[in-house]
Amino acid sequence: MRIAVRVPASSANLGPGYDCMGMALDWFDEVTLTTLDSGIEVDVTGEGSEDVPRDSSHLIVQTFLTGLASLQVRPPAGLRLAAHNSIPHGRGLGSSSAAITAGLLLAWAYAHPQAQPDRQWMERIGTELEGHADNVAAVILGGLAIAWGSAEAGRAVSAPLSGDMRALAFIPHQAVPTVQARRVLPQQVSHADAAANTGRAALLVHALAQRPDLLFDATEDWLHQRYRAQLMPRSAELVTLLRAERHAAIISGAGPTVVVLGTEPMLDELARTPVPGFDRRLLRVGGPAHIVSVAEA
CATH class of the missing domain: 3.30.230.10 (Ribosomal Protein S5; domain 2)
Structure with a gap:
């Protein structure tokens, strides 16, 4: 067979x-x-x-x-x-x-x-x-x-997912083991952080389906990215820079790839912008x- x-x-x-x-x-x-x-x-x-x-x-x-x-x-x-x-x-x-x-x-x-x-x-x-x-x-x-x-x-x-949703990936050459990325997370987080994260996760479902203009607000995180920054400083810095320009930038999974979510028109100019130390790929x-x-x- x-x-x-x-x-x-x-x-x-x-x-x-x-x-x-x-x-x-x-x-x-x-x-x-x-x-x-x-x-x-x-x-x-x-x-x-x-x-x-x-x-x-x-x-x-x-x-x-x-x-x-x-x-x-x-x-x-x-x-x-x-x-x-x-x-x-x-x-x-x-x-x-x-x-x-x-x-x-x-x-x-x-x-x-x-x-x-x-x-x-x-x-x-x-x-x-x-x-x-x-x-x-x-x-x-x-x-x-x-x-x-x-x-x-x-x-x-x-x-449900908007048919024109795209993911622009900035992929560094260095790997970060998932087990290491999980190990740095705290055992507990504050009630305020949990509540804030819940609200954004709920908004993210709506933004991905119908309102890509809300993706920047919907992708803010309180649970994991800040704690992992020490393992991937260049990726964390790139997320900070992109979000300062109101791009919906996140760490993909356990990292260190940075992904920006949006429609193709939202990502078109950014997709042509090289970032030293990262390969970039616009994905459907x-x-x-x-x-x-x-x-x-």
Whole structure:
């Protein structure tokens, strides 16, 4: 059997939507799994190819096997995984959620080659593996996703999104590990900060769907970005500079990529402005992860 899937990048948090909001981006990794008589072969090209393992510890292979166990399906005797990565690793653009989703899609297609993926099953297993649902929900559902619940019982829904919404990404060359970015967050925040953040997160849902002119106010955050600034000073400085010009700039996920939300006319001039130390890319909203093909090898 030969199975091919495509999985999108994503931007989580979007400012005040910490661990509960994410958006898929039209930036895809492509993965193919071919069953073999024996052994495990892993071939990776593109982003991070020099750093990822080439054996059963590869995240996609691990997730594929976990997915099959959940579906109570015996794994193949052997497999070859070929992954072409275009999503940068460790930059806050959901590369690990893309890998997890790819593994789950491959498992589903192997177990049920003629059936549409059960995305609720994917959300449940993906959230358990990732530990939070914002990125993985956006990758699985596409567009804008709102997630809630625990790591063991995460749930998510698609939310309305303006058709002309764009994300302008400023991507630094240095990575910041997500575990490190989580470690610097405080265990408690003030009631005032929590209340302020709740109001902006609610406004953000409306701004993304109908009122892009409100995105600057809607993307202000009190819960995570200020605490992570020490890990990504140049990204934090760029957010400050962009917001001083009333751009809806945020740290994407755990960082250090900076994303500015808006419509194409809102972002057109900024998208042509180079920023030293950052690559820039104007992105449309992405569709969901999907199975490209299932065929006999």
